[in-house]
Amino acid sequence: MNRIDQAFKEKGNQLLNVYFTAGYPALEDTLPIAKALNDGGVDLIEIGLPFSDPVADGPTIQESSTQALANGMTISRLFEQLQDLRPQVDVPVLLMGYINPVLQYGFERFCARCQEVGVDGLILPDLPMYEYEELYKDVLEKYGLYNVFLITPQTSDERIRKIDELSKGFIYMVSSASTTGAKSGITNEQIAYFERIKSLQLANKRLIGFGISNNESFEKACEFADGAIVGSAFIKQIANDSSAAAIQSFVKNIKHPK
Amino acid sequence: MSEVKSKYLVDERGYFGKFGGAYIPEMLYPNVEELRSAYLEIIETPAFKADFEQLLKDYVGRPTPLYHAARLSETIGAKVYLKREDLCHTGAHKVNNTIGQILLAQALGKKRIIAETGAGQHGVATATVCALMGIDCIVYMGEIDMARQKPNVERMKILGAEVRAAKSGSKTLKDATNEAMRHWINNPQDTHYIIGSVVGPHPYPDMVARFQSVISEEIKWQLEEKEGKTSPDCVVACVGGGSNAAGAYYHYLDDEQVKLVAVEASGLGNDTGKSAATTALGREGVLHGSRTILMQTDDGQVVEPYSISAGLDYPGIGPFHAHLFDSGRADFVGVTDEEAMKAGVLLSRTEGIIPAVESAHAIAALHKVSFESDDIVVVNLSGRGDKDLETYIKWGKY
Incomplete structure (x- = not known):
């Protein structure tokens, strides 16, 4: 069983997925940060592949990408670092990245390396759905990888149904019309959107991301979905202090502050 | 615009041969899809063609x-x-496209225009048509380009546009484009993004080529x-x-x-x-x-x-x-x-x-x-x- 399915099966709901950029703040921080998140009790880990032109990201994640690239991070380097991912980390790990570097590396070669090091899924926000279906779905399946799609408040119900059919693992619900880290907290308008999605009774699990930065927004998101994703807030944390102790306390403060 | 069919032009899926398509995050999908599903119908109406040709003649000087x-x-x-x-x-030729796109934005009921600019020519052409139509205009320009092309920055301001510095990445045209796309992600409903060249996701390359x-x-x-x-x-x-x-x-x-x-x-x-x-x-x-x-x-x-x-x-x-x-x-x-x-x-x-x-x-x-x-x-x-x-x-x- 794919570790993503297993995590949802065993833990039910209130899953916390934390995003960070590979090679940030220092080049060799990738695996230690993943391990600290794992030990701190996160339920899934999302590792970002830095890209020079990340249009879906706000300033926090973009700056971390710029720094990671300046540090010398590349896809080849990341796979070398992840060679020791298992068994140090046992929660599911997803790689999130823009499509161009993946295409340059070679899509199938990329998927094969993901399987070798124990990556469970991919989030490729600028990969078109039709192209996924026609060219890449079979490749991902061959290497046991799940592809996670995003939906937003503007995504039509019809398109959500289609995404639900194609998705494996979970659907990434972008909480508002925004880039990452742009807005914080949860508004009534967002709650209406969360409820609308909940009422669609989708086959897939759902995690809410964008704007989740503390225990309050995490718990609120968990009322409407199976868990939530923290990105920019965690990048700010590791920019400040990336020690294992600080990371573990960050996770605890989001999941169980008391 | 007279209709041209050619193997070198866009196919029904938005590709020029193996190039083109729409590689965009879901956050941009509704914006681009709204445009894709409407642009041909709008620009082929007699009313649109008449307005476009009239402005090209009387305003642009064609x-x-x-x-x-x-x-x-x-x-x-x-x-x-x-x-x-x-x-x-x-x-410059840039205005042929901005005239076309401002008319399209009006037909789509958009209240605000955003654009990216490198040297400032497309920014000026966009600020110009926004002034002409009385529509709010925000132009993203790399911080370094703003310093290199100061007269065009001032031109845009005189025309009533707000010029926003793109401070990310290399602070030039590609980053101004990224910033404009981010703005569009954050304001999906009331804003039209006027791309200045035959670049970007489908339908932009085809649409801009048609206007030019x-x-x-x-x-x-x-x-x-x-x-x-x-x-x-x-x-x-x-x-x-x-x-x-x-x-x-x-x-x-x-x-x-x-x-x-x-x-x-x-x-x-x-x-x-x-x-x-x-x-x-x-x-x-x-x-x-x-x-x-x-x-x-x-x-x-x-x-x-x-x-x-x-x-x-x-x-x-x-x-x-x-x-x-x-x-x-x-x-x-x-x-x-x-x-x-x-x-x-x-x-x-x-x-x-x-x-x-x-x-x-x-x-x-x-x-x-x-x-x-x-x-x-x-x-x-x-x-x-x-x-x-x-x-x-x-x-x-x-």
Whole structure:
């Protein structure tokens, strides 16, 4: 069983997925940060592949990408670092990245390396759905990888149904019309959107991301979905202090502050 | 705009051959999809066509002349015509597209316009049509470009636009484009994004090419008046993203007797690391929402290009041109800063026309293509040199 399915099966709901950029703040921080998140009790880990032109990201994640690239991070380097991912980390790990570097590396070669090091899924926000279906779905399946799609408040119900059919693992619900880290907290308008999605009774699990930065927004998101994703807030944390102790306390403060 | 069908144009899925498509995050999908599903229907209505043609005539000053440059022709050894897009209102062909897109934005009920700009020409052309229509306008411009192109920043402000500095990444055109896309993600419903070239996700490359196709539509009848035939032997145009070239080639794509020459900026030379010659230095990939040819590292990171001309200083080319390159339909020629500046002076001295540095690249390419003495060559003179006075002064060799 794919570790993503297993995590949802065993833990039910209130899953916390934390995003960070590979090679940030220092080049060799990738695996230690993943391990600290794992030990701190996160339920899934999302590792970002830095890209020079990340249009879906706000300033926090973009700056971390710029720094990671300046540090010398590349896809080849990341796979070398992840060679020791298992068994140090046992929660599911997803790689999130823009499509161009993946295409340059070679899509199938990329998927094969993901399987070798124990990556469970991919989030490729600028990969078109039709192209996924026609060219890449079979490749991902061959290497046991799940592809996670995003939906937003503007995504039509019809398109959500289609995404639900194609998705494996979970659907990434972008909480508002925004880039990452742009807005914080949860508004009534967002709650209406969360409820609308909940009422669609989708086959897939759902995690809410964008704007989740503390225990309050995490718990609120968990009322409407199976868990939530923290990105920019965690990048700010590791920019400040990336020690294992600080990371573990960050996770605890989001999941169980008391 | 008259309808053209060609194997070199976009297919029903939004591709030019294997290039194009819409590689966009879900956050942009509804915006782009709204445009994709509506643009053809809107721009083909008689009311839209009438408004577009009226504004091109009365406001932009079309048709622009097709001028036989006799003295320049002597130095080249062919019969050279200049398509005078430099005489368009605002000083370049860019306004053909912004007129089309502002009318489209109105038809879609949008309340605000955003745009990216490099040298500032597209920003000025956008601010101009927004002033004309009384619509709010925000232009993103790289912080470094704002310093390099101060007069255009002020021009946009006089026209009532808000100019926002793109401070991310390399702080130039590609980052201004990223920032504009981010703005659009954050404001999906009331905002239209006017992209200035034949780049971006489908339908932009096709839509912008259609609005610019008026250039070759006019060349055809103007050449017929002067030469008794609609087709020249060769059409030459500079390519950054490629909107003026797309317009100049558009009606000749399937007329394979017409040689198409695309001129890229080689900066200080293609082997110096200071160049913007995409087809010479780039390879296939995805940039700003479309599959195309772009300059990138081995690891797929986008490279910051260089050219003396801010309008050609872009790390990719539109998918329209990637297809022309890949299929061999167009010949791609590189011109260095020095060659372009010299050609700018040559045109000034032989014809009394100071070209934009972008367009000077197209003039310089005339020395690099071999012609028969009776060949008819049309150069798309995309913009005028007023904005580049400082560049000419700094170069100084005149």
